Amino acid sequence: MKKLLFLTFLLIYSFNSSAHMAHYNKFNKIEMEILRDGEVIGYNYYFFKKDSDNTTVTNQLKFTVKLFGATIFEVESYGEEKYYKDKLISFNSKTRQNKKNKYVELKLNKKENNYNIRGSSYTGSASIENVVGNWWSHKILQTRSQISPISGSIKEQVVTFIGKEKIELYGKIHEVEHFKLTSRDMSIPKDKRLNFDIWFDKKNALILKVAYSRMGNWEYRVKKFE
DSSP: OHHHHHHHHHHHHOOOGGGTGGGGTTOSEEEEEEEETTEEEEEEEEEEEEETTEEEEEEEEEEEEEETTEEEEEEEEEEEEEEETTEEEEEEEEEEETTEEEEEEEEEETTTTEEEEEESSOEEEEETTOEEOOTTOGGGGTOSEEEOTTTOOEEEEEEEEEEEEEEEETTEEEEEEEEEEEESOTTSOGGGOOEEEEEEETTTTEEEEEEEESSSEEEEEEEEEO
């Protein structure tokens, strides 16, 4: 049944893959706030730099979770995706998570037509059908698996269309499409399982909100884009 829903979604909501990056030509920056249990604890910013057929997307993320004034969880990350037309050429990231260093070094292997990955959780090859699991790109709603932008691990997923809705963000009403993104294998441990609600603005090809529960209720919300 999940496979049928996924295939139905691809047929209805597919975009012209060769024009994917063109959807983001109008953006210079996307700013997301990160909230936990209703409190703003950090940010996730994406910056776009275009040069003819080349696009570079940089990602800055930082948040801190405190309990009774003491820091119990902290993440700071920087990543850079490079595209030629619609094709991902490379991705590199460095993350500091609770004083532990994590990283990803990904390059397109043109000869083999796959990705070579060297990461803190996975080293090896991956299909070019994978996408980097960042929230700026709607392609995360079209793929069967994603690459962790923090560790390089590959996660298989199922995307289910829930329905059309209206949501309010920062005093403005948006007409969106609600999706559920979950791990294909729901038997894996909960702390490693994908389980996200995603609200997508099809008009602007923009994910406006992401929500999940893990040590609290989390939300990523687009506050501003330009």
